[in-house]
Amino acid sequence: MAETDKFTEDILRSAREKAETIIREAQTETQHASDEAKASITHESEAVVRNAHADADAIKRRQISEARHRTKLREQQEKDKIVEEILDQVRKRTSQLAADEARYTPMLTHLIESGIQELGEKTVMIHVNKADLERMSSLTQKVGKSLGSVRVEWSKEPIQAMGGAIVSSVDGRIRIDNTLDQKFEALEPKLLIEARASLFSE
């Protein structure tokens, strides 16, 4: 009897110990898993916040950058508007030059003569606008004084120009465009630079 009791007691004790081990292992294992999970979640949460800080910096930078861009664009538009207005005035004043005969006639004479020299032909054809064509006779006297043997002919067809002249060979194949329009056009890039420097420099 005593032996049987001892035997059964051994069986039960062994089972109890094994059961306790199973539960302890489960607790240890889950505690470990819980700690690991907590560390992982903490890490994940920190990453979310860290990313938010990076996003926040990017958001602020983008907003400032967009503001800078808008400002720059607005400034550029305003400057362009003013420069365009100035060029329009210069263009208008250039077209009115012919009215100031004292100033215009020497200039026209020079434009014609330099065109003739550049062309290098013995006979040349001069093309001017309607207003200049009407005072051709006075021009004829002025032009050619220093041109030696070059023969000058005047085209009776007026050209569309603010002033100045086109000097061409008689057959019209070679043309030197010394009109004010052409001069203005050729100078426009320089005029833009000069206007910006003059208007907006410190």
Added chain:
Amino acid sequence: MSGIETVKVIVDAEKQAAKMIDDAMTESAAIRKRIDSLVQQQRQQMLAEAKKQADDITARASAEGRVEAEQFEKEAAQALQSLIARASTRKNATVEKLLSLVTRVE
């Protein structure tokens, strides 16, 4: 105690032992399941808090950025007005200067 009774007592003890282990297994499974659920819950809670914190950070940055951008644009608009005013005073001189370039005889 007869031999049969002895065997019966031992078999009962074995059954009891098996039940103890079985119960322990069941409890350990329950422990694991509980912790899984707890970890999942904890994860959701912590991430929700982190997400809220992140939203607050970006919202605050956006508001600050907007204020800074507005301030920048306001100052830039004032600077532009000064620039336009200064340019206006130089318009006539600029026209004359450009006109002299166009009419210059070389």
